[in-house]
Amino acid sequence: MTCETTSDRAGVAGLFPPSAAVVGGRLEVGGCALSDVAERFGTPTLVLDEAALRARARRYVDGLARRWPASRVVWASKSLPVTAIYRLMGEEGLGADVAGGGELEMALAGAMDPANLVLHGNAKTDAELTRALAVGVGLIVVDNLDELDRLERLARGPQAVLLRVTPGVEAATHEAIATGHVDSKFGLSPRDLAEARRRLAGHRHLRLEGLHVHVGSQITSTAPFVAALEAIAPLGDFPVYDLGGGLGARYTDADQPPSVEEYLDALTGAARTLLPAGATMLIEPGRSMVAEAACTLYRVVGVKRQATRRFVAVDGGMADNLEVSLYGQRFAATLVDRVGGGDTYALVGRHCESGDQLIDAVALDAPAPGDVLAVPVTGAYCLTMANNYNGALRPPVVFVRDGDARAVVRRETYADLLARDVPA
C-alpha cells in the first residue's frame, strides 16, 4: 500500500484492502477515491475490493490444495450473501455453504454448481430439504435426529450427507458466535450421533460420507480448530471431514488473528496425524474470506459535544452494522479525505437506541457535516444482518477494481419498503 501519511495515520489506512492508497490526501480503494464512490452511489454504501476478494479466495484454495490435495474450500455464504459474490466464488473454484433456502437460491442464481454446495441449518424445513434434494446439492449436513427422520422420508434418490458433531470445544469468542460447546444448539450429541450412524447405515438412498464440525466465529488462535479435529478423529474413519470455518479477521490494530497460511498449517498439520491419509478435507471460511475486502461509507450528519463526550453521528448505524451491538465487535474509522489523526469522538448511528454506537472512541480529523467517513473490515455479517430499523434502506454493494466502480446490488428504495404491503 502506498500511503503519503504519518505513521499514526498508517494505522487505520492499513486496515483497508491492499489496493488502498492515499493519493493527494484522498483515500482510494481499487483505484477509486472513496469520496467519489460516496458521491456517485450515496451513503451508506458497502464497497468491496473485487481483486482483494478474488485474491483471498485463491489464497485459500491454493493454500489448502498445496497442503492437503484432496480438499475443497466451501465459502460460508452467510457472511456476505450477494448473488455477484456467489458468482465470483464459483469462478474462483470455490463451493458454498448455504444455510437455508434463501442462500441456496442465491447460490443457484450466481451459477454455482449445486454439486459444490453444502446445505446447513439446525432447523431446515421440509421445503428446504426437498429443494436441496431436487437441485442436487452435493452434501446435506444433518444437524439432528428429527431432521434425519424427514430426510429419510423425503429422499427419493442417492444423496450424500455429513453428520454435524457437537465437539464439546469452547472457543474464545463472543458467546453468541461460539457453536461447538457441550449443550450447543448445533449438531449431534455423542448418543444421537451413534443413532444417526446406525440409521444411515441401513438407508436406501442416504449415504454417510463423513463428519462436520464448526466451533464458532472470529476465532483468533489455532488451538480450537485443532481441538475440534482431536474431538472428531476418534469417531471413526470417513471419506470426508468438513472442518467448518471460524478464522478471525483483523478489525483493528489490536487484533492479531492467525494468517490464512498459519491456520491452514495448523489444520493440515493436525490432520496428518489425526485423519485417514486419503480423506477429503473441506473448510468453510466466511468472515476471514470477505471481512477485510470491504469498507462501509457513511456521511457525517452532525457533530456535538455533551457533558464529557463528543459525538459524530452518521447516516447509518445498527441497520447496516449489527456486529457492534450483537457481539461487541470493535471497528476503526477514518474520514476518507483526511485520513487518520485528530481528536477522539464517539461514532454513533442514526437509530433510536443509545446502543447504536459504531465505535466508542475513534480519532477523527476535524469531522464536519457532509464529510465522508469509512469504516473498514465490514465485509462479513454486516450486510447479512442489515435491516430496516427506523425505515432505513439497506445499502447498495459496490465493487471497485482498477479505477472502476459498479453496483452489484442497488440501494433499497422507499417503494421497496412498501412493496409487501397488502392493499386494504
Ligand SMILES: Cc1ncc(COP(=O)(O)O)c(C=O)c1O
Ligand atoms: C456451519 C458453519 N460453517 C462456517 C461458518 C463460517 O464461519 P466464519 O464466518 O467465522 O468463518 C459458520 C458461521 O458461523 C457456520 O455456522
